[in-house]
Amino acid sequence: MRKIVSETVGILTQDNQFEDWWISDPISIPFLENKTMTITFADFNPDDDVNFITESDKAIKSFLNKKSEDRLELSELAYENCMKFLSVVPYDKADEPLWKIKTKADIWNFIYPTDIYISRRHRRDKDIYINIACECEWEQEHGLQFIFRRGEFLVRVSAQDGHLTEADAYDKDDSQDKLLIKSNNINEYSKAVEVSSRPIKNNNWWRRICIKILKNNN
Template sequence: MPGIEIVSEPLAVPYFDGVVVDRDIYIDHHQEPSPEQAAQALAAFARLTPADRLADSLHVYNYYRDFHQDVGGEEWLDEEMGVPATPEEIWQHVTPGTVHLVIDPRHPDHVYVVMSANCVWEEEHGLMMIWEDGARLTKVGGYDGHVTNETAYDRPEYKGIVYKANDPALTTRL
């Protein structure tokens, strides 16, 4: 990205059992939170535990289920990854990736911790997980660069939707 310096540093993520990932720091004063904002969001993110991850399982599991329905996954995906019997088993198919912080001009009072992860079921778009102020999971889905579903679709009625599914029965909320 022209004019933006990217610096990576390791970050241990308790939410994922302490796995160490890269934290990319984008030096761009229009998008990067202040050092104080970043420290607060990262401290909140560091307080998330594996129990929080398990509590968030349904959002990621429904992303998998929605994708499975859309692509006829029983024809190839079930063989490739098996069929998770419970929402909590979905995490066996997720590999945490890079974390970065962002301020969205539409939500200037919040710092969003964004993690891009790999997932077996959606290799092209992966899994994007976003925590508002590092504390609350507010968006799950394929990587699209938006911090909320409300802003991704420009639909105020999507406020509070964590995973926006093609199958409305699989949409999840806060």
């Protein structure tokens, strides 16, 4: 089993099931009140993407600078995701605690981070994104994800669907993705019209997450 080294999180061990997954030892995550979690470097072949580790280390450093106060600033978006979901599904008495939330920050009592993935977007900006995958009380089938571009800029709060951005999920131009625009550097690549016509690489990392979940449930 191969191992490589990240300057930020140390030794990465190749997953025994998926050869392009590399997993760190558990580390403390300040953003999640110092919860100890591994970070999975996903969809990564060291021979094909020689800059991935360097760029990922930079993104992880930015992410690890985030504190629990930064997480609480996302309460409104998480709460909106919850309310939007509940408004389109049949009433369930089990959801009463969610409907009775008094302050939006209380939404975090119903969110359970499970995994952290770091991967490269395979079109347009081809930037590095960190995905915090969570289980949540309202969307028990697809869960919840918080995605940060370069580990710094929040670009998506959504159910887990295998896409890093809203633009990718709905096949929109990046200029129509409000949170992605806020991540600052969209103008660097929005001039290149031809990029939007490139085929989207299969979300291999997402398929593998699903496979692991299915195997764990059997």
